[in-house]
Amino acid sequence: FTTFFKKTYRQPLVIGSWMWLFDRFVLFRAFSLRGFLNDLPRYIFITLWMLVNIGLFIGYFIQFETFPRYFYFRLISRQGLVFARAPANVINFNSMLILLPVCRNLISIIRGTCFRCSRSLRKALDKNISYHMLFAWAIIFCSVIHTAGHYFNYEFIITDAATPQRFEETPSNPLMNNPLIFLNLIPNRTQALPLDAVRLNYVTYAGVTGHIMWLVLFLMATSSVEVIRRSFFEIFWYTHHLFIFYFIALGIHQFQMILPVQDNVPQSDPYNCSQLPVDTIEEGVCNELPSFSAATPSSYKWFVIPLLIYLLERMIRFIKGLIPVQIVHVEEHPSRTLEIRMKRKFFRQDVGQYVFINIPSISFLEWHPFTLTSCPEDNPEFSAHIRIVGDWTEALLKKVRQKGANVKNIIMTIDGPFGTASEDVFDYEIVMLVGAGIGVTPFASVLKSIYNKRKNMNLKKLTQIYFFWVCPQPQSFEWFATLLKTIEKSLQDEGCPDLIKYEIYLTRGWTAAEARNIYLHEDDLEDPITRLGAKTNYGRPKWDEIFATIAENHQGKKVGVFFCGPPVLSKQLHIQANKHSDRNCSFSYNKENF
Numbered sequence: 171f172t173t174f175f176k177k178t179y180r181q182p183l184v185i186g187s188w189m190w191l192f193d194r195f196v197l198f199r200a201f202s203l204r205g206f207l208n209d210l211p212r213y214i215f216i217t218l219w220m221l222v223n224i225g226l227f228i229g230y231f232i233q234f235e236t237f238p239r240y241f242y243f244r245l246i247s248r249q250g251l252v253f254a255r256a257p258a259n260v261i262n263f264n265s266m267l268i269l270l271p272v273c274r275n276l277i278s279i280i281r282g283t284c285f286r287c288s289r290s291l292r293k294a295l296d297k298n299i300s301y302h303m304l305f306a307w308a309i310i311f312c313s314v315i316h317t318a319g320h321y322f323n324y325e326f327i328i329t330d331a332a333t334p335q336r337f338e339e340t341p342s343n344p345l346m347n348n349p350l351i352f353l354n355l356i357p358n359r360t361q362a363l364p365l366d367a368v369r370l371n372y373v374t375y376a377g378v379t380g381h382i383m384w385l386v387l388f389l390m391a392t393s394s395v396e397v398i399r400r401s402f403f404e405i406f407w408y409t410h411h412l413f414i415f416y417f418i419a420l421g422i423h424q425f426q427m428i429l430p431v432q433d434n435v436p437q438s439d440p441y442n443c444s445q446l447p448v449d450t451i452e453e454g455v456c457n458e459l460p461s462f463s464a465a466t467p468s469s470y471k472w473f474v475i476p477l478l479i480y481l482l483e484r485m486i487r488f489i490k491g492l493i494p495v496q497i498v499h500v501e502e503h504p505s506r507t508l509e510i511r512m513k514r515k516f517f518r519q520d521v522g523q524y525v526f527i528n529i530p531s532i533s534f535l536e537w538h539p540f541t542l543t544s545c546p547e548d549n550p551e552f553s554a555h556i557r558i559v560g561d562w563t564e565a566l567l568k569k570v571r572q573k574g575a576n577v578k579n580i581i582m583t584i585d586g587p588f589g590t591a592s593e594d595v596f597d598y599e600i601v602m603l604v605g606a607g608i609g610v611t612p613f614a615s616v617l618k619s620i621y622n623k624r625k626n627m628n629l630k631k632l633t634q635i636y637f638f639w640v641c642p643q644p645q646s647f648e649w650f651a652t653l654l655k656t657i658e659k660s661l662q663d664e665g666c667p668d669l670i671k672y673e674i675y676l677t678r679g680w681t682a683a684e685a686r687n688i689y690l691h692e693d694d695l696e697d698p699i700t701r702l703g704a705k706t707n708y709g710r711p712k713w714d715e716i717f718a719t720i721a722e723n724h725q726g727k728k729v730g731v732f733f734c735g736p737p738v739l740s741k742q743l744h745i746q747a748n749k750h751s752d753r754n755c756s757f758s759y760n761k762e763n764f
Contacts, residue, residue, distance in 0.1 A: 247322070272298070272299075306391070401560070487585045502571075508556045509543075511552070520546055522542075529580065604743060634669070
């Protein structure tokens with residue numbers, strides 16, 4: 171148990187010791203008042219979402235458990251009915267929401283027009299993928315309950331069909347010696363339902379579509395785990411588009427209208443009439459025999475509008491994809507990174523934004539997100555640095571090498587650009603930029619823009635930038651160190667070398683020869699690896715000390731923390747940002763999500 175958590179959280183965990191209590195205290199500080207206020211809109215949204223889900227579940231549970239119109243169905247299914255139906259509308263509610271967070275053009279428009287909104291509200295919009303995952307897990311969880319409830323229904327139906335004597339004491343109920351016949355009491359049904367519980371489960375619209383939805387949810391959920399998503403992105407991409415079959419199945423799930431409900435409860439109160447002999451009418455107690463109609467379909471009403479919004483989103487993406495992209499230059503860096511510079515009509519970018527790239531000759535359907543490393547001042551050109559990892563990027567590298575001098579002839583389409591948290595960099599006086607590995611790409615755009623704004627005397631609010639780059643291997647420094655070298659020299663020439671303070675950390679990957687070279691050139695003016703004035707640090711950053719120092723140096727300020735990289739490091743930085751936030755200095759944490 172302890173070994174597992176050591177591997178997972180990269181920190182000591184000793185059960186029963188003071189170290190464990192300290193770890194729990196630090197994690198608790200992640201939810202301190204200051205951190206809570208920084209993320210208040212997100213917490214409000216999640217709270218409202220949870221309340222709606224709980225309200226829907228409880229409301230429909232009470233309805234199907236107590237309403238007299240479902241009395242006779244409850245005789246058959248007992249508790250199976252309420253546990254099948256109560257989560258059904260929770261599934262509908264989350265199916266209504268799940269497409270909206272992936273409408274990236276819609277979110278980008280909202281974010282762009284929300285410049286008067288608080289930073290916390292814009293941060294909440296940046297969590298769109300987290301919301302999408304939240305809705306998905308709610309659907310899966312409630313689907314388990316819904317399916318289990320129906321399987322209990324079928325089990326009860328089989329049992330009752332084999333023992334009809336259970337109903338002999340209440341002969342006026344409409345079950346007629348076989349509870350399966352009850353399902354066919356709906357008048358004007360075009361086709362009778364099979365009077366067999368197994369066939370009812372696997373032949374009816376509800377049974378077939380229900381199992382289709384379960385298969386789709388299973389494939390989508392299992393292919394979405396981080397290991398699969400990062401190592402086999404194509405599997406994730408293709409299985410996620412099975413959502414089309416999920417919504418088709420959900421839309422027709424209720425169209426056979428299996429559930430009979432009593433439609434003359436005022437004239438035939440089931441609580442009284444069910445105790446009378448068959449065909450007995452007693453004035454004032456049971457004025458009519460019970461009659462039934464079908465519960466009307468409602469699932470499609472929940473998601474039809476969001477589905478239309480999503481179709482509009484796809485149309486916008488398609489139209490953008492028709493605009494030709496011109497490849498200006500392609501360069502292969504030693505760190506297995508491709509730099510691609512492009513041009514496209516009507517393309518306007520902001521700092522730290524990202525685009526989706528499609529190359530039909532590699533895959534007509536696959537679109538992959540990449541952060542722009544260019545800045546707004548580079549218009550009309552824009553660039554992206556693509557790390558070679560995975561089948562699609564390997565195919566791209568192979569195609570670039572095959573084309574050689576004709577690399578500009580590669581046909582490419584672009585969707586975007588889309589906004590991210592980095593757009594808010596210029597809303598702070600003090601910022602911390604933290605990039606891990608290739609996660610440094612959005613900060614290439616930010617640093618370029620800061621340099622250009624400083625050069626044009628247009629850097630208004632921002633006064634201090636702390637830049638941290640954590641890298642696993644020396645080769646990764648090659649392409650970005652050139653940019654840092656240019657900015658470093660320019661700021662020295664302009665007499666403001668302290669505007670950007672940067673620290674580079676190499677965590678592993680150096681050879682014995684490189685270690686010897688580092689030792690021999692330790693006293694040189696330039697770093698032996700990056701050739702920058704600031705020396706490379708070896709090992710992991712001590713974030714607690716770094717945050718404490720920045721907080722001490724900037725009393726009374728709000729520091730914007732911007733991060734792009736793996737979730738493990740993101741969690742550590744978020745904890746530290748909340749831990750060191752107080753009345754004297756506060757840290758507002760922002761993470762790139764795409």
